[in-house]
Amino acid sequence: DGGITQSPKYLFRKEGQNVTLSCEQNLNHDAMYWYRQDPGQGLRLIYYSQIVNDFQKGDIAEGYSVSREKKESFPLTVTSAQKNPTAFYLCASSIGWNYGYTFGSGTRLTVV
Amino acid sequence: GESVGLHLPTLSVQEGDNSIINCAYSNSASDYFIWYKQESGKGPQFIIDIRSNMDKRQGQRVTVLLNKTVKHLSLQIAATQPGDSAVYFCAEKGMTTDSWGKLQFGAGTQVVVTP
Numbered sequence: 001d002g003g004i005t006q007s008p009k010y011l012f013r014k015e016g017q018n019v020t021l022s023c024e025q026n027l028n029h030d031a032m033y034w035y036r037q038d039p040g041q042g043l044r045l046i047y048y049s050q051i052v053n054d055f056q057k058g059d060i061a062e063g064y065s066v067s068r069e070k071k072e073s074f075p076l077t078v079t080s081a082q083k084n085p086t087a088f089y090l091c092a093s094s095i096g097w098n099y100g101y102t103f104g105s106g107t108r109l110t111v112v
Numbered sequence: 113g114e115s116v117g118l119h120l121p122t123l124s125v126q127e128g129d130n131s132i133i134n135c136a137y138s139n140s141a142s143d144y145f146i147w148y149k150q151e152s153g154k155g156p157q158f159i160i161d162i163r164s165n166m167d168k169r170q171g172q173r174v175t176v177l178l179n180k181t182v183k184h185l186s187l188q189i190a191a192t193q194p195g196d197s198a199v200y201f202c203a204e205k206g207m208t209t210d211s212w213g214k215l216q217f218g219a220g221t222q223v224v225v226t227p
Binding site: 006033040041042043045048058090092098100101102103104105106108 | 120144146148153154155156157158161201203205214215217218219220
């Protein structure tokens with residue numbers, strides 16, 4: 001079945017550490033996105049990529065980095081510069097600019 | 113900076129009744145709208161979409177209504193079931209080059225179905 005897979009489901013980070021969240025899709029979608037969701041709030045865009053080897057900052061990119069070396073993969077690194085990283089992170093993909101998104105099941109990141 | 117957490121608007125519905133969830137969108141240039149359902153701890157799931165050349169679209173037990181004059185979107189769920197309990201988000205997609213392909217999400221409405 002085609003879909004979008006995020007891993008791990010739960011992730012714990014110590015202060016000062018970088019962590020990388022995985023996002024893989026086999027839908028052959030060109031565009032991929034990373035969102036952050038905090039309790040009781042909507043989704044905020046971190047980074048997005050329209051095509052391989054290209055990506056743009058979203059509304060809250062500070063403290064995060066991404067890469068898009070393959071069409072199927074769009075990993076997100078939460079760096080130590082992100083002051084409040086505890087959140088639910090959602091990856092999504094889209095076949096094109098005028099279509100909706102397919103979401104992954106999310107990664108819950110907690111700072112310990 | 114980070115926002116303080118907010119309580120979502122909540123809609124309480126009795127099982128079997130119809131639900132109506134409302135959403136006001138901000139961009140008059142938006143031409144594509146989607147409703148998503150998100151259950152606790154899961155990613156959002158697509159429910160139904162509508163383009164700006166339509167004012168109504170129906171799916172299985174769901175209907176989306178679009179009023180471009182007042183920039184209002186609604187989702188109607190017929191015969192609400194316990195499995196419909198979730199947070200519902202509306203999303204809009206703009207047509208400006210700056211907003212290429214990016215969905216803008218509303219804050220969401222918590223739907224609670226009571227027996």
